[in-house]
Amino acid sequence: MSYIGKPKVTHPGIRRNKLGLTPRDYEGTVSTLCAGCGHDSVTAAIIQAVFELDIEPHMLAKMSGIGCSSKTPAYFVSQSHGFNSVHGRMPSVTTGANAANRDLTYIGVSGDGDSLSIGVGQFVHAIRRNLNMCYIIENNGVYGLTKGQFSASADIGSKPKKGEPNRQEPIDPVSTALSLGASYIARSFSGDKEQLVPLIQGALKHPGFALVDVISPCVTFNDHEGSTKSYKHTRQFYHHVVDMDYIPPAKEIRAAYDEGDAMPVELHDGSRIVLRKVDKSYDPTSRAKAFKYLREQFNAGEITTGLLYLDEERPEMHELMGNTDTPLSKLPYESLHPGAEELRKILSGYA
Amino acid sequence: MKPTDTANPDYFHKVVDCQWACPAHTDVPEYIRLIAQGRFGDAYMENRKSNVFPGILGRVCDRPCEPACRRGRVEDKPVAICRLKRVASDHREDIRSRLPKAPATKNGKKVALIGAGCASLAVANDLCPLGYDVTIFEALGTTGGLMRTNIPRFRLPPAVLDEEIGYILDMGAELKLNHPIESLRELLETGGFDAVFVGTGAPRGKDLEIPGRGDSDRIHIGIDWLESVAFKHVESIGERVLIIGVGNTAMDCCRTSLRLGAKDVKVMARKPRGYFKASEWELEDAEEEQVEIVVNHSPKAFVIEDGKLTGMRFDVMEYKVDDNGRIDRGTAVDEVVIPCDDVILAIGQDNAFPWIERDIGIEFNEWDCPVVDETTMMCSREGVFFGGDAAFGPLNIIWAVAHGHEAATSIHRYCQGENVEDRLPPGINLSSQKMGMHEWSYSNDYDPAARRLMPHVDLKQRFKNLDIEVELGFSAEQIVKEVERCLNCDIQTVFTAKLCIECDACIDICPVSCLTITANGTEEDLRTRLSAPAENTDQALYVSADLPHTGRVMVKDEDLCVHCGLCAERCPTGAWDMQKSKVLLPYAGDQPIATRAKSSAA
Numbered sequence: 004m005s006y007i008g009k010p011k012v013t014h015p016g017i018r019r020n021k022l023g024l025t026p027r028d029y030e031g032t033v034s035t036l037c038a039g040c041g042h043d044s045v046t047a048a049i050i051q052a053v054f055e056l057d058i059e060p061h062m063l064a065k066m067s068g069i070g071c072s073s074k075t076p077a078y079f080v081s082q083s084h085g086f087n088s089v090h091g092r093m094p095s096v097t098t099g100a101n102a103a104n105r106d107l108t109y110i111g112v113s114g115d116g117d118s119l120s121i122g123v124g125q126f127v128h129a130i131r132r133n134l135n136m137c138y139i140i141e142n143n144g145v146y147g148l149t150k151g152q153f154s155a156s157a158d159i160g161s162k163p164k165k166g167e168p169n170r171q172e173p174i175d176p177v178s179t180a181l182s183l184g185a186s187y188i189a190r191s192f193s194g195d196k197e198q199l200v201p202l203i204q205g206a207l208k209h210p211g212f213a214l215v216d217v218i219s220p221c222v223t224f225n226d227h228e229g230s231t232k233s234y235k236h237t238r239q240f241y242h243h244v245v246d247m248d249y250i251p252p253a254k255e256i257r258a259a260y261d262e263g264d265a266m267p268v269e270l271h272d273g274s275r276i277v278l279r280k281v282d283k284s285y286d287p288t289s290r291a292k293a294f295k296y297l298r299e300q301f302n303a304g305e306i307t308t309g310l311l312y313l314d315e316e317r318p319e320m321h322e323l324m325g326n327t328d329t330p331l332s333k334l335p336y337e338s339l340h341p342g343a344e345e346l347r348k349i350l351s352g353y354a
Numbered sequence: 355m356k357p358t359d360t361a362n363p364d365y366f367h368k369v370v371d372c373q374w375a376c377p378a379h380t381d382v383p384e385y386i387r388l389i390a391q392g393r394f395g396d397a398y399m400e401n402r403k404s405n406v407f408p409g410i411l412g413r414v415c416d417r418p419c420e421p422a423c424r425r426g427r428v429e430d431k432p433v434a435i436c437r438l439k440r441v442a443s444d445h446r447e448d449i450r451s452r453l454p455k456a457p458a459t460k461n462g463k464k465v466a467l468i469g470a471g472c473a474s475l476a477v478a479n480d481l482c483p484l485g486y487d488v489t490i491f492e493a494l495g496t497t498g499g500l501m502r503t504n505i506p507r508f509r510l511p512p513a514v515l516d517e518e519i520g521y522i523l524d525m526g527a528e529l530k531l532n533h534p535i536e537s538l539r540e541l542l543e544t545g546g547f548d549a550v551f552v553g554t555g556a557p558r559g560k561d562l563e564i565p566g567r568g569d570s571d572r573i574h575i576g577i578d579w580l581e582s583v584a585f586k587h588v589e590s591i592g593e594r595v596l597i598i599g600v601g602n603t604a605m606d607c608c609r610t611s612l613r614l615g616a617k618d619v620k621v622m623a624r625k626p627r628g629y630f631k632a633s634e635w636e637l638e639d640a641e642e643e644q645v646e647i648v649v650n651h652s653p654k655a656f657v658i659e660d661g662k663l664t665g666m667r668f669d670v671m672e673y674k675v676d677d678n679g680r681i682d683r684g685t686a687v688d689e690v691v692i693p694c695d696d697v698i699l700a701i702g703q704d705n706a707f708p709w710i711e712r713d714i715g716i717e718f719n720e721w722d723c724p725v726v727d728e729t730t731m732m733c734s735r736e737g738v739f740f741g742g743d744a745a746f747g748p749l750n751i752i753w754a755v756a757h758g759h760e761a762a763t764s765i766h767r768y769c770q771g772e773n774v775e776d777r778l779p780p781g782i783n784l785s786s787q788k789m790g791m792h793e794w795s796y797s798n799d800y801d802p803a804a805r806r807l808m809p810h811v812d813l814k815q816r817f818k819n820l821d822i823e824v825e826l827g828f829s830a831e832q833i834v835k836e837v838e839r840c841l842n843c844d845i846q847t848v849f850t851a852k853l854c855i856e857c858d859a860c861i862d863i864c865p866v867s868c869l870t871i872t873a874n875g876t877e878e879d880l881r882t883r884l885s886a887p888a889e890n891t892d893q894a895l896y897v898s899a900d901l902p903h904t905g906r907v908m909v910k911d912e913d914l915c916v917h918c919g920l921c922a923e924r925c926p927t928g929a930w931d932m933q934k935s936k937v938l939l940p941y942a943g944d945q946p947i948a949t950r951a952k953s954s955a956a
Contacts, residue, residue, distance in 0.1 A: 006792045010800030010865045010918055012428055014886040017867070027865075039857040039926025047862035194856055222857065222926045234855045238903045 008033050021057040029054045031078040036071055039226075041193030041219030041234075042141045046078045048196050049110065049139075052203040053080060056251070064100060064107045068093040068122060071148055072114030072141035072219075091122020094129035097136055098320075104330040105321050108207055109136035115156040116146050119174045123155070126176075130183045130212050135319040137206035137213050140176050141193075143221040144232035151224025162229030175301065176216045181294055181312055186319075187213035188312040189247075192237050193220065195308075202310060204249035205276045211319040218306065237306060243281045244296075245309035250275040268315055278310055287312055355877050355907075357899040360848065363782035366935040368894065369912050370844045372435055375422035377756035379939055380404040382419060382435055383844040387796060389441055390837040395449050397442035402453075404939065406476050406522075406755050409514045412440030413825065414505055416602075416633060416750040424841050427890070428866070428914055431805035433839045437828055443514075444827050454483035456526040461485035463769040466547040467527075468535050471499020472751050473553030473742025475522050476758025477765065480942040482525035484766060489547075490527055493534035497523075500555050500743075501751065503581040504603065506610045507821050538710045542738070549737045549765045552724075553754070556743035558706040562598060562699050566656030570663035573656060576603045576700030583610055583820070590615050592695025596666055597621045598653055601631035604700035608645045611698070613820050620692065621647045622666075626673060629681055639824070643813070648692075652684070657691055665693040703748050723747065730774045731761040739764055762942040778940035784933040787845055788922075794932055796845055798919040800865070801838035842917045846935050849908055851899040853929035856906070860921035860930055861885060866914045869921060874900070874907045884911055 009030070017025045029050045034043050053063065063083035067073035069090035076085050084107065088096040093111050101109055118126045118140050129138065144157040153161070156176070157169040180188045187209040191199040199217065206213035218237050220226050226233045252273035266278040266287075278287055286292045293312050300307045331339065341349075358365060368374050372382040380401055388397035401408035415436050423432030463486050467474035470492035478488045496502060498515045523529055535541055542550060559575035567573060572592065576599070582588040595616045597608045600623040608619045621640070623630060626649045630637065641647065651668040658664070669686035676682075705723050710716060715735035717725045724733045726740045733740055741757030743749060764774040787795040809826045816822050828836060861869045867886035874880075880895060881888040888895065893913035900907060922930040 007799040007918065007920070009863060009920065010916060011802060012800050012865055012916055014866045014868075014914055015428070016887050016889070033863075037926065038924045039855065039859045041857065043862055043924075044858045047858065194858060196858070220857070222855075226855070234857060235903060238856075 020054055022059060024054065026050055026054045029060070029080050031076075031081045034075070034078045036074065037223045039222035040071070041143065041217075041222070042072055042075050043078070044193040044196065045112075045139065045141055045199070045217050045219055046075050048193075048199045048203055049112075050079050051196065052200050052207065053110075055200070056204055056207060058108055058207070062107055064097075064109050066093050066097045066100070066109060066111040066136075068113055068117040070114040070117045070146075071221075072112055073117055075112050075141070091117050091120070091125055093117065094122065094125040094134070094138075098129065098132065098134055101134060101136065101320065102331065104332040105135070105326070106330050106333075109134075110207065111136055111138045113138065113140050115140060115142045115144060115154040115176075119155040119176060123174070127179070127183055130180055130185045130214070133184075133186060133211045133317055133319045133323065135211055135321070137203065137209075137215065139203070139206075139215045139217060141219040142176065142216055142232070143219050143225055144230070145221050145225045147221045147224055151221070158231040161231040162227070164224055164227055168229075175297075176214060177307075177311060178294065178297055178301075180212075180214045181290055181297070184290070184317070185214050185312070186211040186314040186317040187310075189214065189310045190216040190218070190306075190308045192218045192241060192306075192308060194234060194238065195241070198243065198246055198308065201247050201249045205247055205310065208249065208270055208272065208274055208276075209313075209315070210271055211317055240304055240306045242300065242305045242307050243309050244285045244307050245287050245311065246279045246281060247310040248277045248279065250277060268313060270315065276310070276313070278313070281309065288314070355874060355880060355895065355897045357851070357907075358894070358896045360896075363780045363937060365894070366782055366784070366844075366846050367780070367937045369846060370935070370937070371422040371424050372419035372433075373844070373937065375418045376404075377418065377753045378404045378406075378759065379756075379937060380419075381844070381937065383840055383842050384936075385442060386433070386435075386438055386837050386840040387842070389438055389833065390797065394442050394445035395447045395452070398446040398449055399452055401439055401442055404755075404759075405752060406479050406758070407472065407518050407751065408439050409443035409518050410472075410501060410510060411752060412436060412438075412443045413514070414501075414510050415439070415752050418752070424843055424914070424916075425839060428841070428916060429804075433841075434805055434808075434828075434836050437806075437808055438833070438836060440825075441828050441833050450521070453521050454479075454525065456482045457485045459485065460487050463487065463548045464489070464546060465765055465769070466491065466541060466545055466550045468541075468550065468552050469493075469499055469554040469742075469744070470497040470519075470529065470531075471553055471555050471742060471754065472501055473555075473744070473754040473758045473761075474499075474551060475519060476755045477551050477553070477741065477762045478525070478527040479522045480759060480762030481765060482522070482527055484943045486765075486769070488527040490529050491533045491535050492529065492531050495532050497529065497531075499553075500557075500577070503584045504577050504606065506580065506583070506606050506613075508609070508613065508816065508824050509606070511821070511823050534709075536709050538716075538738075539714050542714065548769050549739065551739045551741060551761055551765065552710075552744050553740075553742045553758070554707075554744045556703045556705045556748045558704045559699065560702040560704060562653060562701060564653060564655050566658045566663075569658045569661070570656060572663040572696045574696065574698045576607050576698050577703055579698055580606060580610065583614070588614070593617045594694045595619045595696045595698065596692060596694045597698050597700055599623075599631075599700035599702070600647065601700060601702070602633060602636050603703075604698075605632050605636040605640045607698045607700050608640055609643055610820070611696075612643055612645070613817050616696075619645050620694075621645055622651045622653065622668065622692075623647060623649045624652045624671065625681060625684075626650055639810075642810070643816075650684075651690070651692075652686065654689065656697065663695070663697065665691045666697060667691050703743075705744060705747060729760065729777070730764045731757055732764055732768075732774055737768060759941055763940070766942040778944060778946055780940060781938035783936045783938065784846065784848060785936075787932045787934050792923050794845070794919050795934075796842050797838060798842070798845075798917070798932075800841075800916050800918055801835075803835045803839055805839065806832040806836045843915075844935050845917050845919070845932050847896075847910060847915065847917070847921060848931050848933045849896070849898050849910070850929050850931070851901055851908065853927040854898075854901050854903075854908060855927055855929075856901055856903050857926060859924040859926065863920045863924045865918065865920070866916055868911045868913070868915050870909045870911075871901065871906050872909060880909055881911075884909060886911070886914075888913065
């Protein structure tokens with residue numbers, strides 16, 4: 004934390020988006036996390052992603068639970084909606100919010116403790132419902148707020164700052180999401196914004212549950228020699244498999260892609276995601292193949308990153324339930340509530 | 355790019371734009387911080403060390419520091435550096451006990467200084483404390499040279515001059531007033547001096563040889579006329595006055611005219627606005643006093659009727675400006691006569707050395723000026739030195755002071771039998787300003803306050819006589835605001851590559867996007883790949899050694915850094931630190947010291 008706020012002064016040549024806003028307009032308060040925390044870089048990546056997507060701040064809802072990660076929504080897009088929920092309960096609160104107003108863009112920021120320990124039940128059911136949200140897990144392998152105990156994502160053999168190495172199997176959010184049928188699954192690293200920003204943009208635009216698992220080192224409790232979630236270890240074993248570019252609607256694909264490596268996928272609003280295979284053998288459309296590849300890489304100690312699985316066809320929650328296109332929050336009371344007489348008629352059918 | 359060599363004293367010195375731009379390299383951020391702490395005497399002494407005349411310069415300096423000020427690039431208006439210098443001077447306590455003193459025993463060497471203007475006085479200031487026997491020869495009956503004769507009293511009160519010149523004379527320099535040197539040969543041969551310094555200024559105002567010039571006594575040469583006013587030989591002028599030329603002397607002439615009874619004063623400019631020589635603020639001050647500045651009028655003839663000056667004929671000009679802003683010679687499109695009672699010519703001034711014989715070993719160039727070495731200030735005859743306007747033509751006071759320091763260094767070396775070209779290099783000291791977790795020794799927050807405006811004496815009051823100083827000086831409230839506008843550019847961002855874990859925290863927090871971690875490349879290439887465009891090629895890129903994790907480099911564009919220290923605050927490993935750079939400038943008599951050119955950064 005700092006005693007002074009980030010000065011309002013900006014570079015005179017600062018970029019503006021279609022709304023006339025600058026990246027600075029998408030900031031929040033100054034972070035109170037430890038200096039050098041990976042989460043702050045993820046926050047910066049979110050700011051860049053939302054700015055570049057020209058999202059109106061009041062059309063964004065930022066959701067979180069409890070933990071270092073869950074504090075971060077205070078640090079971006081001050082003028083958006085936000086809900087800081089009970090520990091691990093962010094998915095169900097988001098489900099409710101999304102059910103009421105499907106017009107907003109939902110971004111949930113959670114951590115490995117919030118999503119894989121106390122909230123793991125909520126996490127898997129949000130995937131099952133294919134809730135339309137961008138779900139970011141800031142994954143550092145430790146409980147930072149309670150001084151660095153191992154979390155459920157800690158790898159076997161990873162050394163703590165003090166005490167014995169971890170012996171329990173980790174829960175890998177990517178494999179978990181893959182097995183549950185999530186429709187957009189990505190992994191990245193807080194220290195690689197070139198990869199991370201487009202992944203967040205794709206996740207925000209993807210209609211359905213989009214998981215972005217971000218290795219985000221805990222600079223205070225898990226950045227030492229022997230840790231498998233340190234800056235150094237991550238950089239050493241970091242392995243890009245499928246990178247992606249997000250192309251907004253009506254914008255030409257300018258970059259030259261090698262044939263066979265690039266896979267453009269059109270989204271419902273006319274924007275496109277272009278997957279760039281770094282490893283040509285990888286197939287990001289097959290759950291079985293992806294799962295096999297991920298396990299092999301995991302066993303080899305590699306950290307596989309990129310847009311690892313994408314299924315644009317799977318219906319999201321509202322579609323599955325056949326809901327009206329108009330958000331429930333915008334329907335007049337009369338339409339939402341058929342009246343006591345109508346209700347009695349319906350109930351009488353079950354008598 | 356290769357890693358930036360921060361041990362080179364010039365690197366961090368250049369980041370302190372104001373200090374780098376100042377010919378005397380006054381440590382501006384340091385004195386502004388001292389003012390902020392209410393230490394006006396210390397701020398005055400910090401100034402005096404390099405510029406000798408803080409009270410004078412705080413009023414009339416040409417301020418090369420202000421256009422250079424980083425604040426002017428971050429916002430639009432620079433810090434009011436010059437006005438703050440006056441604050442240090444106005445509010446200082448008695449500092450006489452802190453001034454350098456001449457030793458009781460002299461060193462036996464005699465030095466003659468010709469002219470009692472700022473250049474000679476600066477030399478005396480450096481040489482007296484070293485034990486030199488210094489004699490100043492002045493043609494006029496008073497000290498100060500052009501500072502007293504050409505700068506009107508309503509801008510620079512005589513009391514300010516007397517006090518600061520007095521500090522130097524009190525060191526024991528012998529002053530010979532009304533003592534013009536009419537032959538340098540004689541002085542050199544019979545004076546018994548070990549060295550001679552020429553600081554006689556550029557005393558000849560340029561004339562305008564056009565029809566009618568010789569036919570009236572109401573056509574005046576600007577600097578001569580100002581001198582006559584200063585000595586009260588002239589106390590009135592006609593109602594309608596034309597000033598020819600639009601430099602700073604013209605501004606002094608028009609404003610002086612208003613105080614001597616002129617009602618309608620026009621400054622006649624040959625070129626359009628933007629091509630004037632006068633400083634922007636001097637133009638503003640003249641226009642505030644309702645002086646009309648008439649552009650695109652080229653003088654053609656004086657109109658004399660019955661032996662009396664009645665007006666002046668001008669060609670009305672049109673100019674073409676090319677894409678680079680260069681203006682052509684112009685074409686006359688019309689002709690007008692503008693009636694007037696007096697004309698003052700302020701179109702420049704020249705050096706004049708009728709008293710220097712051309713056969714005494716002093717080489718003169720094609721403009722009939724002595725050839726002077728720009729570093730040593732020595733001419734082709736050993737032991738004769740030049741400085742101020744006498745050296746390279748009209749500049750300004752702060753340049754004359756800078757010349758004075760260099761000349762004093764040379765004179766000292768020369769008199770001690772050392773090579774004048776063998777000079778100490780400048781050095782730099784760096785020291786961390788970290789006081790605690792997130793505490794720095796300086797006020798690091800950015801204050802968005804706008805530049806304070808100098809309060810002036812009411813327009814109705816100020817014309818009553820020549821002695822009313824127009825500028826009142828900053829109020830306490832203005833001082834408090836203005837000091838916070840300084841960005842403390844001497845508190846440097848110092849980077850230690852081996853400590854960096856590439857967490858991006860510094861890049862994310864930087865308010866002006868001046869940091870980038872990227873693959874190394876040529877400077878031209880790097881400038882296109884940074885977080886924000888690095889288009890100002892006058893400002894350096896600070897490039898680190900290869901970073902330990904990825905082999906990329908940290909690049910900082912120095913251009914717009916506001917020195918808020920947040921990069922260092924957010925750095926978990928201390929790879930960034932805020933360190934104060936103190937430039938060590940060598941003066942006459944300084945010994946080489948161990949700390950010169952040594953950096954505390956790894």
